[in-house]
Amino acid sequence: MKPIWQTEFTRVSYIIVIAAFVGWWSGSIAWPIIFVLAYYLVQAARFMLALDNWLDKNPNDPTPESKGIRGYLFDKIYHHQKRQQASQQRLKDVIDKVQRSSGALRDAVVMIDQSGGLEWWNKASESLLGFRSPSDKGQVITNLLRDPRFISYYERQAYQEPLSLTSPVDDNITLEYQITIFGRNERLMLVRDITRLHRLEQMRKDFVANVSHELRTPLTVINGYLETFADYSDQLPPRWSRATQQMQQQSRRMQNIINDLLLLSRLETTDIEGQQQTIDIEKMMTSIRQDALLLSSEKKHLIKIENNCTAAILGSENELRSAFSNLVFNAVKYTPSESTILMRWQETPIGATLTVEDNGEGIDARHLPRLTERFYRVDKGRSADTGGTGLGLAIVKHVLLRHNAKLEIKSIKGEGSQFHCHFPLARLKFQQADYIQPPAYTAPELADLATQTSDQLR
Template sequence: MLNHNWRGALIRRLLLLLAGCLLLGLISGEYAWALAFGLAGYLGWHLSQLLRLHKWLRERQEDEPPPDGYGLWGEVFDSIYHLQRRDLRVRGRLQAVIDRVQESTAALKDAVIMLDSQGNLEWWNRAAETLLGLKSPQDSGQAISNLVRHPRFKEYFEQGNFHDNLELPSPINDRLRLQFHITRYGNREHLMLVRDVTRLHQLEQMRKDFVANVSHELRTPLTVITGYLETLLDNVEQINPRWLRPMQQMQQQAGRMQNLLNDLLLLAKLEATDYPSDSQPVAVDLLLLSITSDAQALSGARRHRLQLQADPHLKLKGSEAELRSAFSNLIFNAVKYSPDESEISIRWWSDEQGAHLAVQDSGIGIEAKHLPRLTERFYRVDSSRASHTGGTGLGLAIVKHVLLRHRGRLDISSTPGKGSTFTCHFPASQAVRRH
């Protein structure tokens, strides 16, 4: 409707201009010159209004209204003014929302940090200054890896796999333990949340110390008990026959307790450090060959068929003793829980994602509801089955911690009645090609 009004007003003004020019031409007798002067004046007026608009756009201050005008240009300036007012109202509402968000995040005890796609700092709340030592405004635009210099954080950020949280000491206070969680949003930007988990870490450390200390304390009396039982059973002819079976059961249960303590101590050792100190390239093919031989002996009369396919040129950086413990747990479990004379497949290979070990059995399988908890300490799918096989309930927990120390992860897939596949994935940085 407004366009029609402008068009009508423009036509009326042009008609009036032409009428004036014709009248001037009638008086002066020079119609052409009168028309030329009239159109030139009209064009000059429009040009002056255009220059006013250009000057205002170039030199205007914040919220300065457009210049006054009349006629067609007056309507243009009025429309610009109304658009400016509406834009200011929208900006005010958006700024109010931003202020509220910033006020709410500033009140959080957790650090909230916004990073661009390159990992440079864009914005952070007050808690980030307390937990990470960020300083405003001098740290704005700095790369986060320049301020959080821990090697594990740099590796975590560069890999871009943010499914799991990362725990590290604070860069400004070693007594603080922080948990980092990064989420991508927008145009590959990053939102980083940092929590103070010092109290949880201390409680977890107390639990680890308690388990380790109790295990050490129980080891000595248990060694004494098993030693006397072995001595008594070595002289079985001097024992009353009715005591023979109880003593054999005592020896069997003492052996299970020793295995449990050994596994608890191994877990305590694995949790004590983040990365194995004796890290070196391990010939995994030879390691698997040795474990497979032991597994075949464990199978014995059950005659499982173990198939091993291992890349002889692929090594893995890490601790051979820890890797042996993890891989043997997976392979021995496959033997224990697979039917007699069934096939167990062991495969070691690499691709562009890294190195992988898969142990596939054709056992009774595991229901999907149990899979997320299999690596928890003492978690048992079937307690009667565990007691039958003599397991401690710590095997997969040991596997999980060994893989974490070698930058790896464990995937479990299983179908009840058809078997299970346990796959260890290691990043390409851990794999070494042997020529």
């Protein structure tokens, strides 16, 4: 107990003892004690009234004159308020500094409350998005940015990937939207101008497409003459015959690279919506297996199919066949003879997955993040032997992205590799006639499966 409280307790005790003694001496103990307690209550009431008046007027004013415990409480409240005000001022200074620094950014920064209304935005938001202060404050964001693609992106709440759209103010400006959820379903939206990057990317795509297209004509002429030389190889000197064969081999390789570059260019620049159809995955896997067995030839790979899913895929059959063939043919090319290659189509809690698995040499973990880059090779020296272009996995990645799917690669050096193509429910069409009930999971098992699959998709 603090000294001030001890002092007050002692003083009250003395008063009560003296009142009791006076009452004993006068022959009536109750009245003096009642008088003392009434006096003490009146003093407490006066203190409460003074405290109320002080708080009502201005607590920053000096505290009312008071002694003892009352003065101690006044000082205690006063110092506590001072500390609170200092803390609030520090927070206000931090908020002001953040707002000033955000206001100086060239990128738009927008704070959206839990109901979707605009809470705060910086200066760049006015030039990039057309917001006006203070009239737009509190307006719902989807009432101001009415592009259906933005509304779908905002309401879907799947913000792992940014969204690119033209500016609502100027069609010549391309913006990238990135939204983050924080607090109680509040959102922070960052918008940056990517017009220059967009133009450079478009220039790259146009350059690759145009150059690849222009190379086809001279390459066709070269191939024609090489085939003519090959027809008369018995009349050519042996040294020329060998050179002709090597030129034909490299010419075919160049033709394959050009074809793959043109395919990538088409995947990047065309829309899939006009190519939608229902695809029988089992039939496609059977066809790919037959082609892979022909490619395997003397290597005698064991190629198996497992189908644990009745769903078909909605999409482009040519594109998906190209993607799945790339995965299977890579397994045939890069695994030792008599290896086992498995194609598996199975349901998952959030969709379905097509897996291509082999028990070959495997890939070192440091290469996995870069496997889908164009022309990236784990072994720089084996391209001539396999005839690959270095574009296969890049094509697989782009095809899956066009089908709202994701590619996941797992591999352990010396134990083999797994390539998982994860498709969402929106891309699947289940056969009602012979629908097989998926496995029954308990609630904890289903939660674990969903968590594992979600982690994989990230």
